[in-house]
Amino acid sequence: MDIKITQRDQSKRSSVDFDNLAFGNQFSDHMLVCKFTGGEWESPAIIPYGKIQYDPAMSVLHYGQGVFEGMKAFSYKDGKVNIFRPESHYERFVESCERVQIPAIPKEVFLDGLDKLVDLDRDWVPADKFKSLYIRPFAFATDEFLGLKSSDTFSFIIITGPVGNYYKEGIKPVKLTTMPDYVRAVKGGVGAAKVPGNYAASLYPTTKAKEQGYTQVLWLDAVERKYVEEVGTSNIFFVFENEIVTPPLGGSILPGITRRSMIQLARDKGHTVNERKITINEVFEASKDGSLKEIFATGTAAVLSPVGSIHHQGEEIVVDRDKMGPISEDLYTTLTGIHHGENDDEHDWCHVI
Ligand SMILES: *Cc1c(COP(=O)(O)O)cnc(C)c1O
Numbered sequence: 001m002d003i004k005i006t007q008r009d010q011s012k013r014s015s016v017d018f019d020n021l022a023f024g025n026q027f028s029d030h031m032l033v034c035k036f037t038g039g040e041w042e043s044p045a046i047i048p049y050g051k052i053q054y055d056p057a058m059s060v061l062h063y064g065q066g067v068f069e070g071m072k073a074f075s076y077k078d079g080k081v082n083i084f085r086p087e088s089h090y091e092r093f094v095e096s097c098e099r100v101q102i103p104a105i106p107k108e109v110f111l112d113g114l115d116k117l118v119d120l121d122r123d124w125v126p127a128d129k130f131k132s133l134y135i136r137p138f139a140f141a142t143d144e145f146l147g148l149k150s151s152d153t154f155s156f157i158i159i160t161g162p163v164g165n166y167y168k169e170g171i172k173p174v175k176l177t178t179m180p181d182y183v184r185a186v187k188g189g190v191g192a193a194k195v196p197g198n199y200a201a202s203l204y205p206t207t208k209a210k211e212q213g214y215t216q217v218l219w220l221d222a223v224e225r226k227y228v229e230e231v232g233t234s235n236i237f238f239v240f241e242n243e244i245v246t247p248p249l250g251g252s253i254l255p256g257i258t259r260r261s262m263i264q265l266a267r268d269k270g271h272t273v274n275e276r277k278i279t280i281n282e283v284f285e286a287s288k289d290g291s292l293k294e295i296f297a298t299g300t301a302a303v304l305s306p307v308g309s310i311h312h313q314g315e316e317i318v319v320d321r322d323k324m325g326p327i328s329e330d331l332y333t334t335l336t337g338i339h340h341g342e343n344d345d346e347h348d349w350c351h352v353i
Pocket residue numbers: 070194230232233234235254255256257258259298299300301
């Protein structure tokens with residue numbers, strides 16, 4: 001595919017402290033941009049990372065017609081770079097686009113564009129384990145028009161940047177609370193799509209949870225407010241004596257690619273994994289009778305975060321003595337080993353460039 005590349009004169013890499021990376025505040029030298037006009041996606045271009053200029057009437061700013069993805073590239077010891085499950089991220093991106101009427105980005109624009117962009121900025125993929133290059137593809141409506149309708153023009157952009165651990169406290173267990181007065185998503189809505197409004201809606205309850213001393217919100221279902229759905233912007237897993245449970249997808253849960261990978265890895269290791277509904281009461285009961293062993297959350301940004309405690313309506317349970325449990329640790333080590341090329345990639349998840 002034809003991609004016009006305009007390189008930055010001088011890399012800004014030397015201004016970045018790779019020993020102290022946070023999440024999402026450093027960006028690599030280049031970005032990919034592609035526009036949809038006249039009914040089709042034009043050829044993409046790779047240009048120096050920088051500010052973009054848009055009209056104040058641009059429709060995404062008013063009505064939120066936009067989507068995004070979050071994915072990562074990891075370094076191998078021999079200098080190769082692994083983009084993790086790019087096709088799965090592409091498929092989810094297109095599904096999110098469909099839900100908010102953004103025309104599907106052609107597969108080769110997304111995948112070849114990603115390869116070329118990451119290759120051009122491959123010096124930006126941190127060499128050490130537990131660091132990575134975060135990749136943020138996104139698309140948005142650009143019509144200069146305040147009437148509510150689906151836009152006729154769009155932009156698709158990919159930016160990347162080196163990241164360290166997502167949570168400030170590293171791999172320390174997270175403290176959760178339910179917020180039964182608020183919901184993240186409802187079946188029939190847009191909870192299964194990675195669209196910006198979902199995250200705007202989560203900010204207020206999340207801030208309230210943080211003010212009360214918790215790390216994240218444990219989201220309950222919107223209808224009965226008793227089934228567990230997600231943690232913050234991660235999927236959730238419960239480890240019982242003889243079963244690992246994660247809530248089933250069904251419209252209100254984001255189909256995480258880390259979730260899918262963890263289900264596979266846990267089954268490979270001989271665990272029984274069930275995608276089934278689970279109430280907050282079942283979790284609290286199992287904690288009290290000792291059958292609940294571990295809880296962890298999964299997502300691209302943090303990979304796996306152990307859950308240390310859950311508060312719900314005045315009661316609190318402490319999970320696994322507020323430490324990372326053996327099954328969480330094993331799954332985390334296995335997946336990060338695959339990311340960095342130390343473990344076999346049995347399921348063909350790694351796209352090595
Ligand atoms: C992105 C996201 C996840 C995790 O998905 P991954 O593909 O594993 O990164 C989970 N829940 C929500 C709400 C998300 O936005």
